[in-house]
Amino acid sequence: xxxxxxxxxxxxxxxxxxxxxxxxxxxxxxxxxxxxxxxxxxxxxxxxxxxxxxxxxxxxxxxxxxxxxxxxxxxxxxxxxxxxxxxxxxxxxxxxxxxxxxxxxxxxxxxxxxxxxxxxxxxxxxxxxxxxxxxxxxxxxxxxxxxxxxxxxxxxxxxxxxxxxxxxxxxxxxxxxxxxxxxxxxxxxxxxxxxxxxxxxxxxxxxxxxxxxxxxxxxxxxxxxxxxxxxxxxxxxxxxxxxxxxxxxxxxxxxxxxxxxxxxxxxxxxxxxxxxxxxxxxxxxxxxxxxxxxxxxxxxxxxxxxxxxxxxxxxxxxxxxxxxxxxxxxxxxxxxxxxxxxxxxxxx
Amino acid sequence: xxxxxxxxxxxxxxxxxxxxxxxxxxxxxxxxxxxxxxxxxxxxxxxxxxxxxxxxxxxxxxxxxxxxxxxxxxxxxxxxxxxxxxxxxxxxxxxxxxxxxxxxxxxxxxxxxxxxxxxxxxxxxxxxxxxxxxxxxxxxxxxxxxxxxxxxxxxxxxxxxxxxxxxxxxxxxxxxxxxxxxxxxxxxxxxxxxxxxxxxxxxxxxxxxxxxxxxxxxxxxxxxxxxxxxxxxxxxxxxxxxxxxxxxxxxxxxxxxxxxxxxxxxxxxxxxxxxxxxxxxxxxxxxxxxxxxxxxxxxxxxxxxxxxxxxxxxxxxxxxxxxxxxxxxxxxxxxxxxxxxxxxxxxx
Numbered sequence: 115x116x117x118x119x120x121x122x123x124x125x126x127x128x129x130x131x132x133x134x135x136x137x138x139x140x141x142x143x144x145x146x147x148x149x150x151x152x153x154x155x156x157x158x159x160x161x162x163x164x165x166x167x168x169x170x171x172x173x174x175x176x177x178x179x180x181x182x183x184x185x186x187x188x189x190x191x192x193x194x195x196x197x198x199x200x201x202x203x204x205x206x207x208x209x210x211x212x213x214x215x216x217x218x219x220x221x222x223x224x225x226x227x228x229x230x231x232x233x234x235x236x237x238x239x240x241x242x243x244x245x246x247x248x249x250x251x252x253x254x255x256x257x258x259x260x261x262x263x264x265x266x267x268x269x270x271x272x273x274x275x276x277x278x279x280x281x282x283x284x285x286x287x288x289x290x291x292x293x294x295x296x297x298x299x300x301x302x303x304x305x306x307x308x309x310x311x312x313x314x315x316x317x318x319x320x321x322x323x324x325x326x327x328x329x330x331x332x333x334x335x336x337x338x339x340x341x342x343x344x345x346x347x348x349x350x351x352x353x354x355x356x357x358x359x360x361x362x363x364x365x366x367x368x369x370x371x372x373x374x375x376x377x378x379x380x381x382x383x384x385x386x387x388x389x390x391x392x393x394x395x396x397x398x399x400x401x402x403x404x405x406x407x408x409x410x411x412x413x414x415x416x417x418x419x420x421x422x423x424x425x426x427x428x429x430x431x432x433x434x435x436x437x438x439x440x441x442x443x444x445x446x447x448x449x450x451x452x453x454x455x456x457x458x459x460x461x462x
Numbered sequence: 463x464x465x466x467x468x469x470x471x472x473x474x475x476x477x478x479x480x481x482x483x484x485x486x487x488x489x490x491x492x493x494x495x496x497x498x499x500x501x502x503x504x505x506x507x508x509x510x511x512x513x514x515x516x517x518x519x520x521x522x523x524x525x526x527x528x529x530x531x532x533x534x535x536x537x538x539x540x541x542x543x544x545x546x547x548x549x550x551x552x553x554x555x556x557x558x559x560x561x562x563x564x565x566x567x568x569x570x571x572x573x574x575x576x577x578x579x580x581x582x583x584x585x586x587x588x589x590x591x592x593x594x595x596x597x598x599x600x601x602x603x604x605x606x607x608x609x610x611x612x613x614x615x616x617x618x619x620x621x622x623x624x625x626x627x628x629x630x631x632x633x634x635x636x637x638x639x640x641x642x643x644x645x646x647x648x649x650x651x652x653x654x655x656x657x658x659x660x661x662x663x664x665x666x667x668x669x670x671x672x673x674x675x676x677x678x679x680x681x682x683x684x685x686x687x688x689x690x691x692x693x694x695x696x697x698x699x700x701x702x703x704x705x706x707x708x709x710x711x712x713x714x715x716x717x718x719x720x721x722x723x724x725x726x727x728x729x730x731x732x733x734x735x736x737x738x739x740x741x742x743x744x745x746x747x748x749x750x751x752x753x754x755x756x757x758x759x760x761x762x763x764x765x766x767x768x769x770x771x772x773x774x775x776x777x778x779x780x781x782x783x784x785x786x787x788x789x790x791x792x793x794x795x796x797x798x799x800x801x802x803x804x805x806x807x808x809x810x
Contacts, residue, residue, distance in 0.1 A: 136733065184735075185735050185738065185739025185740075186739075353731065353734060358731070372734065372737045372738060373738060374734070374738075375733075375734035380730035380731055380733075381730070381731050382728035382729065382730060382731065383701065383706070383728055383729050383730065383731055383744070385484065385723075385728075386701060386720065386722070386723035386746075387532075387533050388746075389720045389744065389745065389746030390533065390720060390721060390722075390746035390747065390748045391532075391533025391534075391746070391748060392533075392746075393745075393746060393748070393751065394745075394746070395743065395744065395745045395746075396731070396737065396743065396744040396745070397737065397741075397742075397743045397744075398734070398736075398737030398738035398739070398740075398741060398742070398743075399738065400738045400739060400741070403741065
């Protein structure tokens with residue numbers, strides 16, 4: 115095992131706490147929110163592990179966070195980055211943490227740890243997942259946030275007794291994962307897109323109904339699709355007035371499950387009739403809650419199933435770019451502007 | 463038993479279906495929506511019963527309905543009126559219906575029947591409740607919609623594991639019923655009012671915290687109250703931006719249960735953080751659903767407990783006026799304008 119240096123390069127957060135704004139997950143320059151610094155390599159204690167980061171992911175939640183618009187307050191001076199992969203190189207004294215040393219793992223950040231947009235990251239042993247030897251680094255770096263969300267949300271759809279669901283932002287990485295998973299789980303999917311060129315991609319993955327929210331005939335197509343497919347769960351990454359239109363067109367008993375906010379728009383609360391007479395419900399989904407409340411067995415099963423799908427080739431993380439830390443500071447905003455072409459990763 | 467005439471006087475609905483408007487439950491003149499007519503007395507079949515109406519209630523849902531803004535389409539030419547009391551004078555051939563003949567009952571309208579703003583009303587045997595002999599006619603006429611809603615919603619609060627709740631429109635009849643019930647059930651209540659003179663009334667009924675939404679210091683008082691009382695269910699008859707403010711100020715895990723829409727305003731959907739990170743939920747409550755899905759035992763228990771409270775004097779229906787059918791056609795709008803002084807009833 116190579117020696118661990120005293121200092122490391124990291125993209126650290128520039129501000130503390132919440133910004134009070136609500137602009138959504140878009141940035142022009144990363145340097146507005148993070149700066150590349152040489153800081154001390156953190157030391158793991160107790161149940162913590164230190165990971166030499168191989169590849170780090172960039173998710174909308176990272177952008178929400180560095181802008182001070184996420185559900186957790188920013189910690190100034192601490193590296194950003196919620197998700198990545200690497201090798202465990204040190205641990206605290208706990209047995210479960212020590213056992214992980216030398217293992218190749220997927221990493222998610224934990225409270226009290228430090229982010230993965232850095233050469234080394236500190237997290238809880240419970241927040242890392244040992245990897246299948248055949249899993250590619252690119253897939254490993256994006257193993258938790260999107261695939262586990264896809265898994266957990268379709269699990270929710272199934273447990274709700276639904277036979278069909280709607281997903282917004284269908285052409286996103288998460289949308290594509292849910293598309294293939296829905297086919298396996300025999301759930302009928304309706305996906306929304308904003309550009310016509312994404313239609314054939316989703317249809318190819320098995321999505322039965324693709325609706326373009328930007329087309330003039332959207333509302334007619336929506337009403338027809340909802341009548342035919344009768345989806346009863348809306349998995350929503352956008353939460354704008356289009357989402358509200360979809361929810362309103364869904365049959366009685368429908369659930370609107372909000373898990374992201376790609377739009378800064380605030381739609382109006384649905385009408386009384388929707389909530390009272392049609393028994394519709396609105397709720398949120400947060401992977402961290404799911405992971406925190408799922409049983410160890412359910413977690414293990416989910417991680418295994420998710421990795422199997424990547425190893426078999428059913429799932430694949432499309433990568434648009436892999437930037438070094440200095441490159442990321444300079445041109446991450448630009449690289450992200452073509453989000454649907456694939457993931458932008460950081461290679462510290 | 464007196465003979466049943468062939469025709470009767472009734473306030474019949476003037477229009478069919480939905481209006482597409484959303485103005486809320488206020489009317490200027492009843493004659494804009496209903497007209498007094500001489501129509502045939504309906505004949506009960508199967509499980510139906512015919513009631514000679516003693517007193518009929520006027521609820522916000524009746525006004526929503528006659529205006530075409532309710533969850534059920536209007537039926538032109540059929541008497542309006544969802545709730546009242548009277549005597550069962552005829553029945554269809556079903557045993558359960560026949561057993562009710564001669565009984566004094568509370569009535570709620572049923573699909574396929576006819577409303578109680580008429581000398582006779584047709585409904586399902588399942589939609590009538592035999593009355594305690596000591597229950598006053600005024601209390602019987604308002605036995606189902608408000609008292610059963612109060613009972614069923616506080617049952618929901620209790621089953622949600624909440625120790626405290628918020629109710630909007632606290633000075634309404636329903637609010638007063640929930641106030642006394644919350645005291646018995648040892649639930650801490652926060653009530654909103656719009657006029658300062660209602661404060662002492664609610665405090666007298668045992669409401670620990672009364673917030674005036676029209677006062678300039680409302681938002682400060684709200685934040686303080688939510689911190690102190692930590693209510694986790696919002697029982698909401700208003701669904702305006704004040705309700706949204708209350709929901710936003712409530713602790714994590716809070717449920718916004720909408721059961722009425724006194725305001726025509728549409729507030730914005732709560733923020734992502736509220737739904738996702740704070741695990742809040744929005745849903746509706748409709749008594750008809752509760753009655754349709756509750757077990758016969760749960761229904762019976764609820765009706766007994768509710769009647770006991772009126773007989774003992776713990777609950778009381780305050781009556782502002784009792785109008786004949788011609789008087790109602792002419793001046794119901796006017797009589798309703800002072801809603802919080804008490805119920806307006808119709809005596810056909």
